[in-house]
Amino acid sequence: MLAYIRGAGDLATGIALRLHRAGIQVVMADIAEPTCIRRTVAFSEAIRCGEAVVEDVRARLAANADEARTIVATGDIAVVVDPDAHMVADLTPDAVVDAILAKRNLGTTIDMAPVVIGVGPGFAAGMDCHAAVETKRGHYLGRVLYTGSPIANTGIPGIIAGVGAERVLRAPADGPFECVRQIGDIVQAGEVVGRVAGKPMLATIDGVLRGLLAPGVPAHEGMKAGDIDPRGDASFCRTVSDKASAVGGGVLEALCHFAHKQETQQTIEG
Numbered sequence: 629m630l631a632y633i634r635g636a637g638d639l640a641t642g643i644a645l646r647l648h649r650a651g652i653q654v655v656m657a658d659i660a661e662p663t664c665i666r667r668t669v670a671f672s673e674a675i676r677c678g679e680a681v682v683e684d685v686r687a688r689l690a691a692n693a694d695e696a697r698t699i700v701a702t703g704d705i706a707v708v709v710d711p712d713a714h715m716v717a718d719l720t721p722d723a724v725v726d727a728i729l730a731k732r733n734l735g736t737t738i739d740m741a742p743v744v745i746g747v748g749p750g751f752a753a754g755m756d757c758h759a760a761v762e763t764k765r766g767h768y769l770g771r772v773l774y775t776g777s778p779i780a781n782t783g784i785p786g787i788i789a790g791v792g793a794e795r796v797l798r799a800p801a802d803g804p805f806e807c808v809r810q811i812g813d814i815v816q817a818g819e820v821v822g823r824v825a826g827k828p829m830l831a832t833i834d835g836v837l838r839g840l841l842a843p844g845v846p847a848h849e850g851m852k853a854g855d856i857d858p859r860g861d862a863s864f865c866r867t868v869s870d871k872a873s874a875v876g877g878g879v880l881e882a883l884c885h886f887a888h889k890q891e892t893q894q895t896i897e898g
Contacts, residue, residue, distance in 0.1 A: 640727035642872020665839030693718035770874030797854030
């Protein structure tokens with residue numbers, strides 16, 4: 629089975645890991661300059677660096693659909709620059725998973741593959757996808773919806789160790805991002821961790837710098853540019869989050885559900 633995942637950020641990477649470990653070949657697509665901040669657990673880093681390794685699984689950059697096929701045949705994950713999903717027609721995947729997390733549908737349609745799964749708000753199961761997976765932290769996180777839509781975006785970051793919006797760092801101006809500290813560093817509130825157009829981006833709380841924009845990425849004022857984990861455990865920077873793993877499990881469940889449904893139908897028809 630081949631799955632094409634739209635998006636290659638940290639949550640999409642959690643999905644890719646669950647599928648890859650279940651024996652599913654994975655091609656991931658993102659924009660030419662990814663804006664993911666949790667770069668140590670994002671396969672989108674393969675676009676910037678040529679390859680990326682997360683939890684001992686390697687992803688490699690492919691220039692086209694043929695290269696992507698070659699990469700997945702070797703057992704690695706392929707990453708392509710394909711924001712508009714043009715390669716879907718060439719790859720003809722068994723499943724398309726939209727994990728862009730734009731809080732709205734950016735062009736995914738239910739006819740793109742035999743199974744289409746929407747991740748997070750903006751999708752309606754049975755209309756623009758066959759199933760949708762809940763991404764809001766809480767009782768329903770990771771749940772698969774075969775009808776209806778995930779909970780609408782609230783704009784409020786999830787709570788970690790009692791901290792919500794305060795842990796998110798925002799770009800102070802428009803311009804290329806400059807790193808002052810590195811992901812995994814222990815920081816204190818008020819410390820400079822990055823700059824944009826000469827203006828400092830300050831740590832908002834004490835903790836571990838879990839996410840930070842890549843150097844040179846264009847930022848705009850107010851844009852999410854960093855994340856601090858108040859739990860203070862730097863090892864968490866190297867493993868996918870509980871949220872990403874839960875959502876990945878939901879996507880895997882949905883794929884298994886439709887694969888079983890298809891096998892049952894074939895048996896009946898046979």
